[in-house]
Amino acid sequence: xxxxxxxxxxxxxxxxxxxxxxxxxxxxxxxxxxxxxxxxxxxxxxxxxxxxxxxxxxxxxxxxxxxxxxxxxxxxxxxxxxxxxxxxxxxxxxxxxxxxxxxxxxxxxxxxxxxxxxxxxxxxxxxxxxxxxxxxxxxxxxxxxxxxxxxxxxxxxxxxxxxxxxxxxxxxxxxxxxxxxxxxxxxxxxxxxxxxxxxxxxxxxxxxxxxxxxxxxxxxxxxxxxxxxxxxxxxxxxxxxxxxxxxxxxxxxxxxxxxxxxxxxxxxxxxxxxxxxxxxxxxxxxxxxxxxxxxxxxxxxxxxxxxxxxxxxxxxxxxxxxxxxxxxxxxxxxxxxxxxxxxxxxxxxxxxxxxxxxxxxxxxxxxxxxxx
Amino acid sequence: xxxxxxxxxxxxxxxxxxxxxxxxxxxxxxxxxxxxxxxxxxxxxxxxxxxxxxxxxxxxxxxxxxxxxxxxxxxxxxxxxxxxxxxxxxxxxxxxxxxxxxxxxxxxxxxxxxxxxxxxxxxxxxxxxxxxxxxxxxxxxxxxxxxxxxxxxxxxxxxxxxxxxxxxxxxxxxxxxxxxxxxxxxxxxxxxxxxxxxxxxxxxxxxxxxxxxxxxxxxxxxxxxxxxxxxxxxxxxxxxxxxxxxxxxxxxxxxxxxxxxxxxxxxxxxxxxxxxxxxxxxxxxxxxxxxxxxxxxxxxxxxxxxxxxxxxxxxxxxxxxxxxxxxxxxxxxxxxxxxxxxxxxxxxxxxxxxxxxxxxxxxxxxxxxxxxxxxxxxxxxxxxxxxxxxxxxxxxxxxxxxxxxxxxxxxxxxxxxxxxxxx
Numbered sequence: 001x002x003x004x005x006x007x008x009x010x011x012x013x014x015x016x017x018x019x020x021x022x023x024x025x026x027x028x029x030x031x032x033x034x035x036x037x038x039x040x041x042x043x044x045x046x047x048x049x050x051x052x053x054x055x056x057x058x059x060x061x062x063x064x065x066x067x068x069x070x071x072x073x074x075x076x077x078x079x080x081x082x083x084x085x086x087x088x089x090x091x092x093x094x095x096x097x098x099x100x101x102x103x104x105x106x107x108x109x110x111x112x113x114x115x116x117x118x119x120x121x122x123x124x125x126x127x128x129x130x131x132x133x134x135x136x137x138x139x140x141x142x143x144x145x146x147x148x149x150x151x152x153x154x155x156x157x158x159x160x161x162x163x164x165x166x167x168x169x170x171x172x173x174x175x176x177x178x179x180x181x182x183x184x185x186x187x188x189x190x191x192x193x194x195x196x197x198x199x200x201x202x203x204x205x206x207x208x209x210x211x212x213x214x215x216x217x218x219x220x221x222x223x224x225x226x227x228x229x230x231x232x233x234x235x236x237x238x239x240x241x242x243x244x245x246x247x248x249x250x251x252x253x254x255x256x257x258x259x260x261x262x263x264x265x266x267x268x269x270x271x272x273x274x275x276x277x278x279x280x281x282x283x284x285x286x287x288x289x290x291x292x293x294x295x296x297x298x299x300x301x302x303x304x305x306x307x308x309x310x311x312x313x314x315x316x317x318x319x320x321x322x323x324x325x326x327x328x329x330x331x332x333x334x335x336x337x338x339x340x341x342x343x344x345x346x347x348x349x350x351x352x353x354x355x356x357x358x359x360x361x362x363x364x365x366x367x368x369x370x371x372x
Numbered sequence: 373x374x375x376x377x378x379x380x381x382x383x384x385x386x387x388x389x390x391x392x393x394x395x396x397x398x399x400x401x402x403x404x405x406x407x408x409x410x411x412x413x414x415x416x417x418x419x420x421x422x423x424x425x426x427x428x429x430x431x432x433x434x435x436x437x438x439x440x441x442x443x444x445x446x447x448x449x450x451x452x453x454x455x456x457x458x459x460x461x462x463x464x465x466x467x468x469x470x471x472x473x474x475x476x477x478x479x480x481x482x483x484x485x486x487x488x489x490x491x492x493x494x495x496x497x498x499x500x501x502x503x504x505x506x507x508x509x510x511x512x513x514x515x516x517x518x519x520x521x522x523x524x525x526x527x528x529x530x531x532x533x534x535x536x537x538x539x540x541x542x543x544x545x546x547x548x549x550x551x552x553x554x555x556x557x558x559x560x561x562x563x564x565x566x567x568x569x570x571x572x573x574x575x576x577x578x579x580x581x582x583x584x585x586x587x588x589x590x591x592x593x594x595x596x597x598x599x600x601x602x603x604x605x606x607x608x609x610x611x612x613x614x615x616x617x618x619x620x621x622x623x624x625x626x627x628x629x630x631x632x633x634x635x636x637x638x639x640x641x642x643x644x645x646x647x648x649x650x651x652x653x654x655x656x657x658x659x660x661x662x663x664x665x666x667x668x669x670x671x672x673x674x675x676x677x678x679x680x681x682x683x684x685x686x687x688x689x690x691x692x693x694x695x696x697x698x699x700x701x702x703x704x705x706x707x708x709x710x711x712x713x714x715x716x717x718x719x720x721x722x723x724x725x726x727x728x729x730x731x732x733x734x735x736x737x738x739x740x741x742x743x744x745x746x747x748x749x750x751x752x753x754x755x756x757x758x759x760x761x762x763x764x765x766x767x768x769x770x771x772x773x774x775x776x777x778x779x780x781x782x783x784x785x786x787x788x789x790x791x792x793x794x795x
Contacts, residue, residue, distance in 0.1 A: 033652045263653070278638035278667075279407035279667050280668050283664075284665055286665075291657055292654040293657065294655075295408075308654070
């Protein structure tokens with residue numbers, strides 16, 4: 001137990017539009033049967049990190065429900081455990097988390113009372129598989145103060161919503177800009193950091209003293225010349241889901257055999273809360289092509305190039321194309337859904353026509369459900 | 373120990389030899405069912421849904437799969453500080469050590485387990501039926517009738533009644549007569565093998581019958597209680613209940629799940645069936661694939677065609693392959709352009725490419741005529757079928773088979789290949 005884990009799951013932004021109205025991004029369903037935070041949690045568990053804190057503040061109901069038992073990820077041991085920290089009122093603090101650094105600082109007792117020498121900080125809104133021990137070994141080998149896990153993005157991709165960095169030949173980070181207007185590199189920070197626990201405590205206390213609250217701007221970028229900050233590149237799949245387009249594309253990536261194989265088949269597995277649903281059922285008229293279908297679904301119509309999350313009911317003569325249908329959606333007969341993301345627990349009446357004409361349409365019908 | 377009003381004893385030690393190669397290496401209650409479940413999930417889920425949180429599972433035949441499936445009972449919420457699930461295997465005693473020789477003998481040997489909880493009532497269940505039942509309602513009936521023994525019964529067609537233990541009751545529901553597989557049944561109420569005993573009465577019966585060889589509930593304990601003049605009542609149950617003791621009934625029960633609105637519905641929120649889920653990923657249907665009237669498990673990848681079948685989790689169906697009227701259990705790999713008709717393929721089998729299963733005329737099986745019937749191809753777990761072979765009906769295969777095992781590339785109807793060892 002060389003390290004403890006911190007997952008930053010507080011985030012929310014307007015780039016998710018209506019999808020993040022009711023939940024933190026980390027609680028977004030991903031890949032058919034998972035929630036986004038499952039990836040970070042499973043990576044922690046698979047890296048034998050046993051003590052993990054999840055920091056959250058934006059509409060945490062959905063997330064809390066998902067994390068209500070830690071047994072799915074094999075936490076909840078006598079040594080270690082899964083802790084969910086939301087902002088609390090105390091005699092000397094009445095603030096929300098004013099930033100990522102502040103979120104950790106407000107729970108600094110957790111850090112101080114732990115005995116693990118290192119801390120792994122990960123974001124809850126990314127889809128990836130990573131053995132954090134490899135990063136930790138690299139961190140120790142490089143005698144780094146901070147190690148940032150980073151990834152080269154395709155040249156044609158707009159990286160302006162990420163932290164963009166440049167490294168020298170020794171992989172030491174020489175440039176680091178958060179959300180740059182003009183990016184000078186296509187290497188981005190994945191929001192995964194490794195550092196010594198005492199180092200983190202020291203930096204956070206200094207930050208708090210100076211009324212600074214952001215982990216990236218006020219710690220990483222500020223210390224980039226003073227401290228030895230190294231980059232650890234990953235070349236396996238990594239994706240951040242924090243915009244509607246990237247959320248859509250990340251889910252659609254699972255239709256590719258290599259991505260499916262990486263996450264669904266290769267060990268170690270990604271874990272999630274078990275919902276005890278019956279396997280999916282295809283009735284007469286089911287016509288499914290190039291799609292992923294989760295348990296509890298009942299299909300009577302056509303589904304193409306789509307992802308159906310759990311417990312989706314597709315009525316007769318429906319056509320669903322290039323769409324993502326979130327958990328527990330009832331789709332009435334003869335409905336056409338194309339280029340859409342349908343929000344969970346929704347009920348689509350029969351004979352509805354929904355189509356995203358220029359871009360992905362988010363569907364929030366909120367009709368009452370009489371059936372089932 | 374906190375006292376429990378009723379605890380359940382689940383008899384899961386039987387081989388289920390009429391399931392042939394399916395139970396060659398697992399006990400019948402551990403046989404997969406419905407694309408995700410194992411047979412024992414049904415009584416276990418019924419227990420927790422009925423509010424029974426203390427269950428003793430009696431195992432004997434090939435218990436490994438059963439033990440690892442049940443574990444400490446997490447999927448059924450039976451991991452408890454008080455009670456929960458306990459696996460009760462035969463054990464060595466200072467004076468003697470014996471196997472469980474009969475259903476009642478198994479309970480007799482575990483009286484200490486029951487005594488720990490000092491229950492008022494004991495529910496006796498078997499691990500080989502598919503049904504949803506609220507045992508609490510049955511207990512209410514037992515109390516209301518002030519019964520010593522309550523036996524769950526269900527009406528069966530009169531012509532089939534001679535296959536069952538038949539109860540004859542008076543207007544009150546009290547059992548007046550008891551017939552085991554009668555030639556000329558005088559009632560059509562068949563015992564479902566589910567009993568509630570007042571523990572005092574059961575304990576007394578078990579002790580007085582302890583010398584009886586192969587002591588069995590149906591053959592010894594119930595007649596003993598009846599003769600002694602105890603109050604035996606029949607509790608009539610009218611829901612879905614299916615004995616899956618033969619390959620034919622096992623196949624049928626699986627196929628019934630595919631019906632548009634199945635009589636036995638697994639999709640209701642109410643009365644969920646729980647199981648250990650090792651695989652949670654969605655399944656994938658490729659562009660060129662087709663799937664209609666079927667149940668598809670998690671993590672399965674379909675590149676071929678599926679019709680009227682129950683497919684388990686992590687199955688791969690290759691391009692151009694067609695599967696009809698079949699049950700494919702978890703982790704089976706099927707090559708390309710293979711046609712499978714009416715087959716039961718157990719876990720972790722590998723079927724080559726270009727094969728044809730379930731062809732030709734039906735002929736009686738040469739090994740066990742009564743077991744391998746119904747026109748089915750039955751393949752035991754971990755078996756391997758080489759590419760480009762043809763397999764007839766009423767056949768059984770177990771083990772790693774090679775092209776040489778198929779003269780002229782054919783296993784004719786009624787033939788079998790049983791290879792010891794396997795993987």
